[in-house]
Amino acid sequence: MSTAAPAYTGVDELPVALEEQGPPRLRRLLLDHPRIIVGLLLLLLLAVTALVAPWVAPRNPLAVDPDNARLGPGLAHLFGTDELGRDVLSRVIWGGRISLPVAFVAVAVGLTVGGAIGLAAGYRGGAADLLLMRLIDGILAFPALILAIALVAALGPSLKNAMIAIGIVQVPVYARLTRAQVLQLKGLDFITASRALGASATRIIGRHMLPNLLNPLIVQVTLSAAAAMLAEATLSFLGLSAPPPTPDWGFMINTGQRYLINGDWWLTLGPGAAICIAVFGFNWLGDALRDALDPRLRR
Amino acid sequence: MFEYLVRRLALMVPTAFLVTVGVFLLIHLTPGDPAVIILAESYTPEAAAQLHKDLGLDKPLPEQYARYMGRLAHGDLGRSLRNKLPVTQAIGERLPATLELGLAALCWSLLVAIPLGTIAALRRGRTVDVIASGVTVAGISMPNFVLGILLILIFGLVLRALPVGGFAALSDSIPDNLSRLILPAIALGTFGAAANMRFTRSSMIEVLNQDYIRTARAKGASRLRVVNHHALKNALIPVVTVVGLQIGAILEGALVTETVFSWPGVGKLAVDSIFGKDFPVVQGIVLMSALSFMLANLLVDVLYAWLDPRISYA
Numbered sequence: 063m064s065t066a067a068p069a070y071t072g073v074d075e076l077p078v079a080l081e082e083q084g085p086p087r088l089r090r091l092l093l094d095h096p097r098i099i100v101g102l103l104l105l106l107l108l109a110v111t112a113l114v115a116p117w118v119a120p121r122n123p124l125a126v127d128p129d130n131a132r133l134g135p136g137l138a139h140l141f142g143t144d145e146l147g148r149d150v151l152s153r154v155i156w157g158g159r160i161s162l163p164v165a166f167v168a169v170a171v172g173l174t175v176g177g178a179i180g181l182a183a184g185y186r187g188g189a190a191d192l193l194l195m196r197l198i199d200g201i202l203a204f205p206a207l208i209l210a211i212a213l214v215a216a217l218g219p220s221l222k223n224a225m226i227a228i229g230i231v232q233v234p235v236y237a238r239l240t241r242a243q244v245l246q247l248k249g250l251d252f253i254t255a256s257r258a259l260g261a262s263a264t265r266i267i268g269r270h271m272l273p274n275l276l277n278p279l280i281v282q283v284t285l286s287a288a289a290a291m292l293a294e295a296t297l298s299f300l301g302l303s304a305p306p307p308t309p310d311w312g313f314m315i316n317t318g319q320r321y322l323i324n325g326d327w328w329l330t331l332g333p334g335a336a337i338c339i340a341v342f343g344f345n346w347l348g349d350a351l352r353d354a355l356d357p358r359l360r361r
Numbered sequence: 362m363f364e365y366l367v368r369r370l371a372l373m374v375p376t377a378f379l380v381t382v383g384v385f386l387l388i389h390l391t392p393g394d395p396a397v398i399i400l401a402e403s404y405t406p407e408a409a410a411q412l413h414k415d416l417g418l419d420k421p422l423p424e425q426y427a428r429y430m431g432r433l434a435h436g437d438l439g440r441s442l443r444n445k446l447p448v449t450q451a452i453g454e455r456l457p458a459t460l461e462l463g464l465a466a467l468c469w470s471l472l473v474a475i476p477l478g479t480i481a482a483l484r485r486g487r488t489v490d491v492i493a494s495g496v497t498v499a500g501i502s503m504p505n506f507v508l509g510i511l512l513i514l515i516f517g518l519v520l521r522a523l524p525v526g527g528f529a530a531l532s533d534s535i536p537d538n539l540s541r542l543i544l545p546a547i548a549l550g551t552f553g554a555a556a557n558m559r560f561t562r563s564s565m566i567e568v569l570n571q572d573y574i575r576t577a578r579a580k581g582a583s584r585l586r587v588v589n590h591h592a593l594k595n596a597l598i599p600v601v602t603v604v605g606l607q608i609g610a611i612l613e614g615a616l617v618t619e620t621v622f623s624w625p626g627v628g629k630l631a632v633d634s635i636f637g638k639d640f641p642v643v644q645g646i647v648l649m650s651a652l653s654f655m656l657a658n659l660l661v662d663v664l665y666a667w668l669d670p671r672i673s674y675a
Contacts, residue, residue, distance in 0.1 A: 199372075200379030204651045205610040212647045215635040216390040218398070288502065295504050296617055300632060312504075319510055319621070323525075327514050334507040342502035349498060 095354040101347030108340055112158030119152035123309045132326050142328035144314070145321060146307075153309035154332040160221065160310045161340060164303070165290040167225040169283055172232025172290075177279070179233065180240025181267060184248065195241070198234045206231045210293055214302045224303040228293045232286050239282055243275050277355040284351055288344035295337045311337050362666060369659055376655065384648045385429050388416070388640050399442065399638040415442075416640070438648070439641035441634075448645035452627055458528060459626030462619070463611040465542050466550030467604070473554040475597070478561025479588065482596075485566060493558065500555025505614055509548035509621035516544060526623040545622040549614045553607050560603050565596040598669050602661045609657025612650045 092099055111118065120140070127147030135142040141150035183194040201209065213227035247253055247270070256266055297303045298312030306313065311333040318329030388395050395418065396409040413419045416439075417428055432439065438448035481493040517525030523544055529537035568574065569592055577591045578584075615628035623629070627646060634642040 196375050196379065199376045200383060203376050203380045203655050204383070204647070205613040205654050207613040207616070208610075208647060208650045211616065211631075211635070212387055212643065213390070215643055216387045218392065292502075292504055296506070299504070299506050299617065300620065301636070312506075315506065315510065322510065322513060322518065325518060327518075330507075330510050330514075334510065337507060338499075338503050341504070342499060345498050345502050 091354055095350055097350035098347065098354060101343055101350050104339070104343040105347060108158055108343060109162060111155055112162050115156045115159055119149075119155040121149040121152045123148060123152040123156040124307055125149070132321060132324075132329070134326075135328050141332040142326075144329050145317060148307075150314075150328060150332050153314060154311070154336050156309040157311040157314065157333060157336060158340070160298075160304055160308060161291055161294055161312075161337070164221065164225050164228065164294040165287045165340075165344075168228035168232055168290040168294070169287050171226070171229025172236050172286060173279070173283060175229070176233040176236025177240045177275075179237040180242075181244060181271075183237065184241035184244030185263065185267065185271075191241075194237070198237045201230070202234045206289075207293060207296060210297065211300065211302065214297060219302040219305070221304040221308075224294060224297045228290050228297070231293065232290065235282065235286060236279075239278055240275060243278060244271060247271050247274055281348055281352045281355055284344055284348035288341045288348060291337070291341045291344060295341075365666070366663060369662065373655060373659065377652070380648070380651045380655070381430065381433065382426070384644050384651070385426050387644055387647065388418075389422070395640065399640065401638070412442075438645040441642050442639045443634075443637050443642075448641050451630065451642055452645055452649060455625060455627045455630045458624060459612065459615050459619070459628060461531070462542065462545055462549060462615060462624060462626060463608070465546035466553065466611075466614070466618075467608065469546050469550035470553035470557055470607075471604070473551075474557035474561055475593075475600075478558040479565055479593065479596075481558070481562045482565035482569060483584075483588070490562075493562070497555040497558050500551055500558075503551070504617070505548050505552060506617045506621050508551055509545065509618055512544045512548055513621075526621075528623070528625050541622075545618050545624050548621065549618040552614065553604075556607075557600055557603060560600050561596065564599045565592060568592045568596040571595075595669075598665065601668060602665055605657050605661035605664065606654075609654040609661075610650075612646070612653075 125148060127143070129147065130139075130143050131145055131147040133139055133143045133147075139149050139151065141154060144150055144153070179194050179198065183191040204212075210224075210227040210231045213230065214223050217223040217227070253266060253270055256270055261269070294303060295312040298310045299316050301313060301316060303312065304310045306317075314333040315330045315337075318326070318333070321329055391398055394409065395416070396412045397404055399412060400408055410419075417425050420428070436449060438452075440447055441451050444451075477493055481490045484490050513525045516523045524541050525544065527541060529541055531538045574587060574591055577587045582591070612628055612631070615624075615626055616631055617628070618624065619626045619628035620632050627649075631643065631646045633639075634646070
C-alpha cells in the first residue's frame with residue numbers, strides 16, 4: 063500500500079476539474095442535501111407571497127371598518143379582523159413586504175461593510191488590522207439587540223433606522239469571518255505564487271480570495287438573515303420600526319396583545335406564525351447549507 | 362494563566378474606552394437638537410436651555426466627554442429626566458427582578474438542554490435526534506415575545522392555570538412570586554434551551570468519538586457510567602462558554618419578555634425610558650449591559666482555561 067501523495071498528473075487535467083465546479087456540482091449538492099431544497103422552497107413561498115401581495119391579499123390592509131372590529135376568523139375574514147376592523151390575513155400578507163426587505167438590507171449592509179473591513183484588516187495586516195479589529199471589538203462589546211435598540215432609540219424610530227441599526231449589528235460577524243478566512247488564505251502557496259507572478263492586490267482578492275470566501279459567507283448570510291428578521295420583529299414589537307398603520311408583523315403583535323385578555327387570539331396568531339415561519343426558513347436553510355458546504359462537517 | 366489574564370484585561374481597556382465613547386455619543390446621534398425630541402410638546406426655548414445645561418449639552422464635545430468620564434469614575438450615571446432619581450438607583454431597584462427572571466430562565470434552559478442534547482447525541486440519526494433537531498431549529502426561530510404570548514394564551518387564558526403577568530415580591534409571597542415567574546422564565550429561556558441543546562449535542566458527539574470513551578467501554582463500563590463519568594463533564598465545557606455569554610446578554614431577552622409580562626425589571630425600565638425619552642437612564646442601561654457582557658466574555662475565557670487544563674494561553 064502506498065501512502066504517498068497522489069502523483070502529479072499534468073496541467074492538461076485542470077480544465078476538467080474546473081468544469082466540475084459548474085452546474086453539475088450544484089445539482090449534486092441539492093440532490094445530496096434535500097434539506098436545502100425544503101428551505102429554499104419555504105423562503106421562495108414567502109418572498110413570492112410578499113411580492114404578489116397586492117393581487118393575493120383579499121382586502122386592502124389599511125382599510126378601516128369599525129363596524130367589523132375584532133371579528134373572529136370566519137369565511138369573510140380567514141384570520142379575523144383587528145381592533146380597527148382591518149383584515150388580519152391581508153395585513154400578514156403585506157407585512158412580508160416590510161420584514162423581508164429589512165432583513166435583506168440589513169444583511170447587505172453587514173456583508174459589504176463587514177466584508178470590506180475584514181478584507182482590509184486581514185489583507186493589509188499591521189496597524190490597519192489592529193485599528194479595525196478594535197473597532198469591531200467595540201461593537202461586539204454590546205449585546206447585539208441592545209445596541210440595535212439603543213441606536214434606533216437615538217436615531218428615532220423608523221423603518222430606515224431599523225435597517226441601519228440591524229445592519230451595524232451584523233458588521234462584526236462578517237468582519238471577523240472574512241478576516242479569519244483571508245488570514246488563512248494569505249499563507250497558502252497559490253496566493254504566494256500569484257503574488258510572485260506580479261498579480262495586483264485587487265486581482266489576488268478578486269480572483270483568488272473572494273471565490274474561496276464564498277462558501278462560509280453564503281452560510282453566514284442565511285443565518286444572519288434569520289437573526290435580522292428576529293431583530294426586526296423585536297424592534298417593531300417594541301414600536302421602534304415602521305410607524306402605524308404600516309402592516310408590520312411585530313407591531314401587529316404589539317397591538318394584538320392588548321386584546322388577548324378578551325380572548326381575541328387571532329390578532330396575534332397570524333403575524334406570530336409569519337415571523338416564526340420566516341425565521342425558521344432562514345435558520346433551516348442556513349443549517350442545511352452549513353452541513354453541505356462546511357468541509358469540517360463533511361463526512 | 363496570570364499573564365494571559367493581565368493581557369486580556371489590558372485588551373479590555375481600549376474596548377471599554379470605545380464603549381464609553383459609544384454610549385456617550387448615543388444622545389448626539391439624535392438628529393437635530395435632542396432637547397426638541399426630549400421636551401416634545403413642552404418645548405420652550407427656556408426649557409431647552411435648562412435641559413442643555415442639565416445634560417451638559419452646551420459645552421464642547423470633548424469637554425462633555427471628559428465630564429461624563431469624570432462622573433462615571435465616581436459611579437455617577439446622571440439622573441433620570443422623568444423622576445430625577447439617580448440612574449444607578451433606578452437601575453439598582455429593578456435589578457433583582459431581572460436577575461431572578463434571568464436565573465429562572467437559565468435553569469429552564471439547562472434543564473431542557475443537557476438531558477435532551479445528550480439523548481440526541483446518543484441516538485444520533487435516529488428518530489429522537491431528528492425530532493430534537495427540528496425542535497431546536499423551531500426554538501431558535503421563535504421570538505420570545507411570540508412564545509410569551511402563546512404561553513399566556515394557553516396557560517393563562519385557556520387553561521387558567523397560571524397568572525399571565527405582573528410581579529409579586531419574593532419577600533411578600535413566595536408562591537405568588539414563583540407562579541408569576543414560570544411563564545416569563547420559559548418564554549425567556551427557551552431560545553437558550555434550543556441553542557444549548559445544539560451545543561450539548563454536537564459537543565457530546567465529538568467526545569463520544571474519542572479514544573478514551575472507547576477504552577472505558579472496552580473496560581466494561583456501562584453506557585450510563587460512560588456518559589455520566591467520562592463524557593458529560595468534557596462535553597459540557599464548550600456549553601459552559603455559551604451559557605456564560607448568555608448570562609452576559611441576559612438583558613437582551615429580558616427587554617422584550619419583561620414588556621410582554623409586565624415584569625418590573627431593568628428591561629421594562631429600558632423600554633419605558635426609551636419611550637419616555639429618558640436618555641440618561643437609557644445610556645446607563647446600555648453601558649451596564651455592555652460592561653457586564655464584556656466581563657462575562659472575560660470570565661468565560663478564564664473559566665474555559667480552568668475547566669480544561671489542556672488549553673494553554675501561553
